[in-house]
Amino acid sequence: MSAPEARGFRAPRREILAWAMYDFANSGYTTVVLTAIFNAYFVAVVAGEGADGNGAGTLLWTVALGVSNLVVLVSAPVIGAIADHRASKKRFLALTTLGCVVATALLGFVDSGDVALAMLLVGVATFMFSSGENLVAAFLPEIAPARDMGRISGYGWSLGYVGGLAVLGACLAYITWAESQGQNATQYVPVTMWITAAVFGLAAAPTFLWLRERGVRQAMAPREGYVAAGFARVRRTLAEARRFRDLFRFLLSLATYYCGINTVVVLAAVYAQQAMGFGTQETIVLILVVNVTASVGAFVFGHVQDRLGSVRTLGATLLLWIAALVLAFFIESRSAFWVVANMVGLALGASQSAGRALIGQFAPPDRAAEFFGLWGLAGKLAAVIGPLVYGGITYASRGDHRLALLSTALFFIAGLLLLFGVDEDRGRAAARAGP
Template identity: 50%
Template sequence: MRAELLKPGVRPREVWAWAAFDFANSGYTTVVLTAVFNAYFVSVVAGDADWATFVWTCVIALSNAASLLAMPVIGAVADARAEKKKWLFAMTVLCIAATAGLAFAGPGTIVWASLMIVLSNLAYNVGETLNSAFLPEIAPESSLGKVSGWGWAFGYCGGLVTLGASLLVVTQGESFGLTFDQCVAGTMLITAFVFALASTPLFLWLKERSVPRVNAGSSTDSSGTITGAVAESFREVTRTLKALPRYRDFATLALCGFLYQCGVSVVITLSAVYASAVMGFETADTIFMVFLVNITAAIGAFLFGYVQDAIGHKRALAITLLVWLAMIVVACLAETRGMFWAAANLAGLAMGSSQSAGRAMVGVLAPKARLAEFYSFWNMALWVAAIVGPLSYGAVTWMTGNDHRMAIAVTGLFFAAALLALMPLNLDRGRRAAEAAD
C-alpha cells in the first residue's frame, strides 16, 4: 500500500483496519440476507405460505425504515461530538447479538425471527454508514475509488470466509447428528463470531480525525436530551434538503443511487428465494453459488476501483448499470442452472463495483465539513430504496401467484431508470460546489 494513496498522517494499518470492517460485516449480508436465512424464513419459519415472500420483504422494509429514522439522529450526534467510532462500536455489538439471536429461530417463530432481523439489519445499516464516513478522512480524492474498492474487495473475502464455514456446517452437519434447523442455527453463530473477530482491528487502530463542532453543545453535551438530538438531526436533514439546489449533482447522484439500489436490494434479499422457487436450488446449492459469486464480486470491486480512477466515477458506474441490466435479462430467460449461474456472476461483477462507485462519488460531491451528514443523506436514499425495491418484488409475487420471473423483470426497470438519471450528473461542477462550501 503506497503512502501517496493515503492522506498525510494515515498509517497503512489504519486503512486495513477500516477495510477489515467491510470484511466483518459482509458475512452478515451474505449469509443472513442473501444465502441462508432469507430462504429459511420463507420455507421454514413461515412454512412456505403464499404470503411468505411478501412477509419477508415487509420485515426487510421495516428494518430499513427503522434505519431511516435512526440514522439522522445518530449522524447528528456523531458529527457534532466527533464520535463516529463510538457509535460504530455500539451498532456492531447490536448486530452481532441480534445475529446470534437468529440461531433460536425455527418453524413458526415469525415474531422472534422478524425482531432479530429488524435489530440486526438496523445496526448493520447504521454501522455501514458510519464506516463509510471514515473514507474521505483516510484517502485523498485522487484515490477514493481505489481505497473504496479495497474495502469492498476485502469485504467480499469476509463473505467468502463466513460462507465457506457455513457451507461446511450445512453439508457435513448431518453426519455429526445435527438437524437441518440446527445447521442453520450454526451458520448464524458463525456469522456473529466472524463479525466480532474481524471488526476488532478498526476499534484498536483507526483514529477519529473529525473534530467536535463548536456550536454543538446545546443538543449534544452531557446536559442535552435525546429530544434535543432528534430535533438537531432533523434540522440537519431539512438543511441538507434545502441545500440540494446548491449541490444539484449530489442530488442527482442520490436519485440515481436510490433507483439502482432498489434493484440491488432485491438481489441481496431475494436471490436465494428466487433460486429456490424458480431453479429448484437447495440450501447447499445456494450457499455454494453465492460463495463463487463472492469471488467474482471481490475481483469486480477491486479492479473497478482502479477503473473508476482511470476512466472516471460516472463512466464506471454507467458500465456497472449496463451489467446489471444484462443480469436481469439472463435471469429472466434462465431455464438451466448454467444460465442462472451466468446471471449470478454478472450480479457479482456489478454488485461491489456499483456500490463502491457510489460511495466514492459521495466523497467527491460532499463538503468536507459535512461528510457524515451527506453520507447519512446518501444512505437514507439507499435505505428508502431497500424498502421500495424488495416490497415491489414481494407485491408482484403476491399479486401474480408467486410469479418470480415477472418480479425480477419489474426489478430491471429500476436499473434502466438509474442509467437515465445518471446522464445529467457533472462531477467537476459538483466538486466545485463542494469546495466552495468548504
C-alpha cells in the first residue's frame, strides 16, 4: 500500500479492535507491576523500607526503571527503523510480548531481600514492555486516517485502562481472599504477578491474529546489515529536523511533560502508602478508580481533540496535571487525596492519548515505526529522568514524598511552555509531503 493510500485508509473494525486489544493486554503490567502492587511491594518488602524509611528503597526502584528505560532510549529508534526496513513490526512485537510475559511471571519468585534479582527482572520486563508499546503504536498510521487518529488512539487508551482495571480487580479479589486466609504480602503478591502475565499473553492473541502488517520490505544496499540500515535511517531522520521541525519541537515538549507522567505512574502507590498512609487494599481500590477516570479521559478527550485539535487538547490536560499536583502538595486528608487522584486520572488518559495521536499525524506512513521509535526515545528519556529526580529528592530529603511530588509539577509547566511552539497544521503537511 502506498503512503497516500495508507494516509486515507481506515482498517476494518475487527482490525482496529485487534490493535486496541494490545493496549488492553499490556495495561495489566503497567497497572499491577509499575503502579499499584509490585512497586510498593519492592520498596516495603523486597528492599525492606518501612513507612518511616529513609527513601533508599524508593531510590533503588527508580534506578531499576531508569537503567531499563535508558536501554530503551538507545534502542527504540533503531528497532523502529529496522522494523520498517524489514516490514516486521509484528514479529518484533511478538518477541517483546513474550519477553515481558516471561519476566513478569518470574517476578513471582522474588522474595524479601532479593533486591538485585527484582531489579534485573523489572528491568527486563520494562524494556520488553516499552519496546512493544512503541511497535504497536507504529501501526496507528496504517489503520487510521489522520482525521480519525485522535478518536482511534483514544479508543485504544480507553480500552487499555479497562484492561488495567480488569487485571487489578482480579488481583484485588485474590488479595482480599488471601488476607482473609491469614496470608501476607510475600504469599499473595507472587500470585498477582502470575495473573498479570497470563492475562497479558491471552489478551494479546487477537492482535497477532487479526492485525495486518502493511509495511513493504525495502531492498538492502550491498553488504549492509539491518542494524547499520537502522542507524542510517535514524541519522537521516535527525538530519531532517528542519523539515520535521514541529515533530521535533513536540518531541521535546513530550519528553519534558512525560518526566512527570512517568514519575506519577511508577510511584503513585509508593506515595499513597508512604505519604498518605494507605494500606495495600485501599491503594489498589484507589488505582482501580483512577483507571476508570483515566479511561473516561482517554475516550472523551480523544473525541475532543479531533474537533478542537491535538495541541489545544493537550495543553488543557497539562493545565489539569499542574493543578492536581499543586493541590496534592497541600492536602492532608485522604478524602481530598481521592479527588486529586481522579483529576490525575482524567489528565493521564487524555494526555497519553493526545500525544500518541499527534505523533501519528506528524509521521510519514512509510516510516511510522521509525518515528514512533523517536516517540519511544523521548518517552523513555523522560522515564529515566523523572523517576530518578523523584527518587533523588526523596532520598536527599530523608523521605519527604510531598516535596518530591511538588517538584514533578515543574515538568508539566515546562512541557506546556514548549508546546506553544508546535504548529499542528504545518506538522501534518510535512508528513504528507514526499521524500
